[in-house]
Amino acid sequence: xxxxxxxxxxxxxxxxxxxxxxxxxxxxxxxxxxxxxxxxxxxxxxxxxxxxxxxxxxxxxxxxxxxxxxxxxxxxxxxxxxxxx
Numbered sequence: 393x394x395x396x397x398x399x400x401x402x403x404x405x406x407x408x409x410x411x412x413x414x415x416x417x418x419x420x421x422x423x424x425x426x427x428x429x430x431x432x433x434x435x436x437x438x439x440x441x442x443x444x445x446x447x448x449x450x451x452x453x454x455x456x457x458x459x460x461x462x463x464x465x466x467x468x469x470x471x472x473x474x475x476x477x
Contacts, residue, residue, distance in 0.1 A: 397423035
């Protein structure tokens with residue numbers, strides 16, 4: 393599962409195997425930082441916690457997440473995403 397934050401104040405959850413959108417979470421502001429909780433029950437953001445209905449078995453130490461404009465796999469930066477995106 394992958395989470396993406398959009399400028400329309402939503403966070404979308406995606407199935408990385410199929411590319412299908414699984415869930416859209418509504419927020420009250422644009423999210424700039426997000427990461428899954430270890431049990432996948434929620435997403436921690438710079439705007440607070442968003443609860444999911446699609447648990448993920450990922451954790452920041454082993455999964456894919458975003459930190460400091462990088463999409464990371466574990467500690468390795470895989471894709472740099474400029475702030476305008």
